[in-house]
Amino acid sequence: MGRRHAHLPPVRPGPPRPPSEFAQVVDYLAEQRGTLDGYDIALEGRAADGLIDAYTRAGMTWWIEAMGWWRGGVRDARATITAGPPR
DSSP states (O other): OOOOGSSSSOOOSSSSSOOHHHHHHHHHHHHHSSSOOOOOEEEEEGGGGSOHHHHHHHHHOOEEEOGGGGGGOOHHHHHHHOOOOOO
């Protein structure tokens, strides 16, 4: 992620990286922007991996649940949606 990207709203850093590396990306964005107030940082992944809390502590503000074809069919997608947000 380059300096010019830090000024564009919002950002979705990718590819997936461990929460500790993600925190470094968030720190870099804060340094380049001067503030993260009102700035969203989204990640996509699987809640079942159990990393949402760690990413939230590192600065993530939006979670996008990966719902691609590799996760199963419509029945699996409905079950994930029906379960609601991870707690």
